[in-house]
Amino acid sequence: MKTTRTILYVEKETPNIHLDAIDALQIIDAVSETFTICGESTDSILGLKEIGQRLSENKAFVENNSAQGVKIFDKYSLDENLLIVTIGNQSDLKLYVAKRINASKDEYSWHMINSTYARIGYLGRQKNLSNFIPLDTVRWLKRQVDEFGVDIFNECLQTVKNSRVLILGETIIDEYIYCDALGKVTKDPLIAFEKRSKQTHLGGVLAVAKHFSGLGVKSSVISKWANTDHEFFTNEVSTHKEINLINLESSKSIKKTRYVDRSSNARVFETYELPNENDYSTSPEEIKNSIREQKILFDHLVVMDYGHNFFDHQATREYINFGVPVSVNTQSNAGNRGFNPASNYVNVDMVFLNGSEVQIEMRNKVSKLNQIVTDLGKKLNCKELYVTNGSAGITSWSKEKGIIVSPTFAPTILDRTGAGDALLAAVSSLRMNNVPIEIATFFGNVAGSILVGVMGNEKAITSTDLQYEADRIMNKIKTL
Secondary structure, three states: OOOOEEEEEEOOOOOOHHHHHHHHHHHHHHHOOOEEEEOOOOHHHHOOHHHHHHHHOOOEEEOOOHHHHHHHHHHOOOOOOEEEEEEOOOHHHHHHHHHHHHOOOOOOOOEEEEHHHHHHOOOOOOOOHHHOOOHHHHHHHHHHHHHHOOHHHHHHHHHHOOOEEEEEEOEEEEEEEEEEEEEEOOOOOOEEEEEEEEEEEEEEHHHHHHHHHHOOOEEEEEEOOOHHHHHHHHHHHOOOOOEEEEEOOOOOOEEEEEEEEOOOOEEEEEEEEOOOHHHHOOOHHHHHHHHHHHOOOOOEEEEEEOOOOOOOHHHHHHHHOOOOOEEEEEOOOOOOOOOOOHHHOOOOOEEEEEHHHHHHHHOOOOOOHHHHHHHHHHHHOOOEEEEEOHHHOEEEEEOOOEEEEEOOOOOOOOOOOOHHHHHHHHHHHHHOOOOOHHHHHHHHHHHHHHHOOOOOOOOOOOHHHHHHHHHHHHHHHHOO
16 A cells, blocks of 8 residues: 555553554554654653664654644645554544544545554555564564574474375365345345355365365365265365365255355355254264275374264264374354364364364353463363464463463454364374474464465465465564
C-alpha cells in the first residue's frame, strides 16, 4: 500500500508500551520510509533504542504540538492517503474521525491500525513469512540459534525423508461455494446469496497424508469413503508420491460444504453430510486385517479422530497397539463438540489439540493456558502435548522439559481450516526423528502459517516450502 504520510500516534501509555512500539514499527517499516510521531504520550517511547535509531537516521520526526491530542489531525484532509498506527486505545481517535466524516463531504482515505493487531498482519497477503516477524518471535528464535546452532534449521528436514507413517481416520470432502450477497429476503429475516463458483478439496486424513508426502514421508492411509467418490480421491492424490490408499468402503462419504461471501471471504453458512454411524464405524480388526493383507510397513502411527464415528471409543487401545510411536489429534467441530475428548487416548506419545479443545477437555476456561496444558498432559499421561493457540503460537508440554511456548509469525489469515493438520505433519515427523521440540515447533508454526494464507486445503506443505521460509526467516533475524 502506498501512503503519502505515515503517523505513529501514541494516544495513551500501555502496560507494555515498549513492546507495542516495536510491533508498531514493524508495520510502519513495511510500508513507509519515514513517519511522524505524535500524541499525548509521545515522550514515553522516545527513549526506546529503535525509535532513537530512526530519529538519528531522519526516518522519524517528532510533532511538537502533541499536547493537542487528536486535534493534531485537523491539518490533514480526509481524502489524504494517511496511515495512522496507534498505540493505546483508539476510542478518542475513532470518535474524532467519525465527527470529521459526518461534517465533511470529502472522500475518506485514512487507514488506522492499532499496534495490538500487528500480529495478524496489515499488508494484504504476505508473500513470505519473513516480511513480518513479531519481536517476541525474533528474540525466541535467536535463543534457539544460540542453543542449537543455525545448521539444524538447514538440516533437520532431511531427517524425515523415507520415514513411514500409517494414518487412520475420516476422509472428508471439503467443498467451498463462493457467493455474492444479494440482500435481505422480502418475507424472511434472511440474506439471499447468488452462487458463483465452487472448489472442492481433499480434507481429513487425505489432506494430512498430502502434507506428510510433501515432507518426503511415505504414507499409508486406512479410511472409508463411498466408491462413487473413489476417482476423485485417487486423482487428487495422484500428484503426491508415496501415498498408499486403503478404502474400507462406506455407502456415503463425509462432505462439508462452506458457503463463502466472495467480497469478504467470510463463511456465511456451512452444511455437513455424514454417513450412517453403523455404516461408517470401523473396528480395530478391520484395520489390522488391512495392514496384514496390504503388508503395510510403518514406524509411526497417526490417529486423526474428527469425531464422525470412524473409531469405536470403547476399544481405543486396540487401534493404537502396534508397538510404534503414536500421534493423536482429536478435533472438536460442530458435529461433535464436547463429545470427542482427547481422554479417549491415554498413554500415547504425542497429542495435538487447539486451545479451545484443551479448555473443553479440562472444563476450565479461567486458568492460564500453560497450567491447563500441564494438567492435561499429566492427565493423558502422554509424552508430549502440543496446543495451537492462534497468533500466540504453540504451547507444548513434555514430561522431560515441561512447558515450551513457541511464538508464531503474522501472515494474512484467510482460512484456518487445515492449518492444524499441516502443523501436526511437520511437528510429529520431526519429533519422530529426534529433532528438538523447539525446532520442530518452529517448523510447525511455519507450516500452519502457510496454510492459513490459503483457502481450506488447496495447498499441501512441502519440505521445499518450509526450507525456503526458514532460510528467509533466518536471514531476516540476522538483521534485526
